[in-house]
Amino acid sequence: MSLPPEKQKLLDIAIVITDGDMNNVNSTCPYCGKHSLIFSFTIIEPPRYGLFIACTECKRVEHFSLTEKPKNFREDFVLEEFQKLENEAHNFAIDIEMKNKKKS
Numbered sequence: 001m002s003l004p005p006e007k008q009k010l011l012d013i014a015i016v017i018t019d020g021d022m023n024n025v026n027s028t029c030p031y032c033g034k035h036s037l038i039f040s041f042t043i044i045e046p047p048r049y050g051l052f053i054a055c056t057e058c059k060r061v062e063h064f065s066l067t068e069k070p071k072n073f074r075e076d077f078v079l080e081e082f083q084k085l086e087n088e089a090h091n092f093a094i095d096i097e098m099k100n101k102k103k104s
């Protein structure tokens with residue numbers, strides 16, 4: 001994948017949100033440098049889920065579509081405003097191949 005560096009940084013952040021330690025999520029916006037990132041999981045159609053990362057300062061929004069239910073998924077991480085956006089967002093989605101996928 002050759003993503004612009006800002007998108008690559010957001011992708012790295014997205015992987016921490018979906019699968020990593022939630023306490024270590026980097027909230028620094030790669031576009032404006034402020035600590036102003038928020039995120040929301042969304043439900044597309046299980047097992048497909050979405051993730052939005054948005055900056056409350058510069059208003060950039062990135063959407064990711066996930067191929068399986070993220071390990072860190074919780075209903076209370078689904079924000080209504082982003083769930084509403086979900087249906088319109090597929091054209092902008094970046095597919096994340098979930099890492100550490102275990103077959104059992």
Ligand SMILES: [Zn+2]
Nearest residue numbers: 029032055058
């Ligand atoms: Zn920003």
